[in-house]
Amino acid sequence: MRAAGQTMRAEMTVQSDAMVRRRVAAVLLALLGGVLWCAQAEAACYRVSRSTPTTDTGAVDYVEPGKGLVRVWEGAHDTSGKGAMAMTININNEVFQPDGTLLASKVLSIFDLGSGHVGGYAPEQVLFRCRPTENPSTFYEYYSTNGDNSWAGKDEEGSAIGLPESYRTVQRGLMARVTNLNTGEYASRYWKRRPLELDMARDKDSKGWYLIKARHFSNYKVEFFKYSQSKGSGDSGWQDGQDGQNWNYSQPIAYSAFQGGGMSPDLKPGADHASQYSGFYSAWPGAINPYQTVKVRRSASCRVVTATPVVAFTPISAVELEKGGQRMLPIDIRLQCQTGAPANTGLTGFQSGTGAKQTAMGLLVQSANYLAAQREGLGVPGGSGVTHLLSDGYGDNPAVATGVGVALSRPSGQKLNWLSSEWITGGGGAAGWYPVLQDADALGSQDGLTRYHARMRATLIRLPGKKVKPGSLNATAQVVIRVQ
Known part of the structure; x- marks a missing residue:
């Protein structure tokens, strides 16, 4: 062996701070209903989120029978993605775990990364419906780490030991790295994008509207690495205990966002998530989140x-x-x-x-x-x-x-x-x-x-x-x- x-x-071988700012922004949007209505009237892509599909063929979120599923979905708020990352991580000392040791890894399906529960999305679920006047080459998936949070994607640490785009987490001694499995690129605090690939026979209705579905978005891989110099949050006693604990910090470590037809309009390749989170959270389908799912031992x-x-x-x-x-x-x-x-x-x-x-x-x-x-x-x-x-x-x-x-x-x-x-x-x-x-x-x-x-x-x-x-x-x- x-x-x-x-x-x-x-x-x-066997042979034969950002969280507060975002919440304030959400409250302001809720209060400014008229502004939201005006913006929606000028939009070209619309959220499809209903408990029962509308039968009004003139509605902007109408989905023809046989063209896709309709369900309620909330977007990538703070606890979205919870439950998808079941694993136990033991953070040991240098005797057993030199810096750079891979401690855990998992491939995550986009269908598990929304709000609600694992399997919350169906492959043919329609998330957005876009006008025929739109150019489908302008529909993108954007992805980044949680770049405005010091313990969930703001501070890159891995380059120091040959693990680029590995970011500090809330857990002492632990870095996280997220990979988009369609592009093969690591998620960074600086936004990256990939064009969405639509099948015009399946993803376009009889009126010429484009249907953006859950299956259009990428799956992701998350890896956790040992890095003894990573200090964790430094101010939360629960994350630093010798006995270990469950991951009780609710902030996601990365996001998947949609851009097109007025959704997430200000996202740009290379834009810094620390200051740019256009579309959060309702136009962002997925969040990669260890919250109350990953167990940490020491x-x-x-x-x-x-x-x-x-x-x-x-x-x-x-x-x-x-x-x-x-x-x-x-x-x-x-x-x-x-x-x-x-x-x-x-x-x-x-x-x-x-x-x-x-x-x-x-x-x-x-x-x-x-x-x-x-x-x-x-x-x-x-x-x-x-x-x-x-x-x-x-x-x-x-x-x-x-x-x-x-x-x-x-x-x-x-x-x-x-x-x-x-x-x-x-x-x-x-x-x-x-x-x-x-x-x-x-x-x-x-x-x-x-x-x-x-x-x-x-x-x-x-x-x-x-x-x-x-x-x-x-x-x-x-x-x-x-x-x-």
């Missing part, structure tokens, strides 16, 4: 030193598998844990377990293998794990064996589940998380670091109730250690 780039994982933990690099089963026939035959091989994992001083300085004490702030270990399957296992009915009832690791190309590649997979167990024979996500913690064994030191022997300690040898077993076996088709089996799993 070869050690991966992360300090806490290995791979195994706990002593473990890391993988080595693990069995390749588990190569000897050949076995389909007939033997059908009769209950199997092949079994050991998995050996060498660990190093912060059990005492000075290794655990500044951290809560190390605990092996699957409870909050305890350290757990799981063997992570790749997403395609996970989906294949789900299709075969191998999900764990009440949990997010799967019972078997299936081959790459399972069910798609005719050269790959089907009806067979790899089961995981303890030396005692206790069955274990495979992990489906390394970022979502909790859930215990049903999710594929187990106490990191279960079936582990201590090998010695030095400077507060204790070495351990942990053991598991991999078994090539027929899937329950399935017919075996001969072929190859090749898959990769990763040993992952996470504070829960």
Whole structure:
């Protein structure tokens, strides 16, 4: 098993102030109703936000039946995007996490980044309707960090350690970087844009009006990096505690905005979000927001030193598998844990377990293998794990064996589940998380670091109730250690 780039994982191959200003602005807009009416009368694009679609064909927010969905949406206010970023981040000391260590990463769908709840947008939901006189080449998605907030996108820190466009967060020792997955560019405090791509057969109605839908906007990736020099907010005791906490700061770290037909008119490429937030918040569909979703820990933990690099089963026939035959091989994992001083300085004490702030270990399957296992009915009832690791190309590649997979167990024979996500913690064994030191022997300690040898077993076996088709089996799993 070869050690991966992360300090806490290995791979195994298996073969056959701004907030106040904005709120004031919103109040002023609400009071100046007449001004809003005049501006709307001169506009060329209009918000479509109704609980029931209008049947008035002359209404500017009319959506023809079959051309798109109509729902209420609020825009990117302070708590929008809440719930989309479920993960637990453990901020450790320099012993385990040198500056620049990637602590967590997640791809976020635009459909989860609006107000309300995860999945609040539907792909065909119409957000704006624009007059036929508009040029569709002038419809843009703009994106930026929360550039007028010192703890959510104003202060760029990552360039100092080779991580450009990584910004200070409210959490001490933690930077965030956001990537637009359509352009591949990092979000910056200085606005960037991309043209929206409309399909004229689907996104234009019989009267020639253009329909701007949720699917036109980008998905994003968020990454969190360790940076010991980052001071966090500095004035909020809850974000600086040794015990860690939930992310209770409501400001988003980045935004997705729409420009066109009078919406967000003053946004320009390179404009500084610190002073330019035209269209906020009703013309901005999405916000990237850790609020009350990301959990932060500051706990002593473990890391993988080595693990069995390749588990190569000897050949076995389909007939033997059908009769209950199997092949079994050991998995050996060498660990190093912060059990005492000075290794655990500044951290809560190390605990092996699957409870909050305890350290757990799981063997992570790749997403395609996970989906294949789900299709075969191998999900764990009440949990997010799967019972078997299936081959790459399972069910798609005719050269790959089907009806067979790899089961995981303890030396005692206790069955274990495979992990489906390394970022979502909790859930215990049903999710594929187990106490990191279960079936582990201590090998010695030095400077507060204790070495351990942990053991598991991999078994090539027929899937329950399935017919075996001969072929190859090749898959990769990763040993992952996470504070829960």
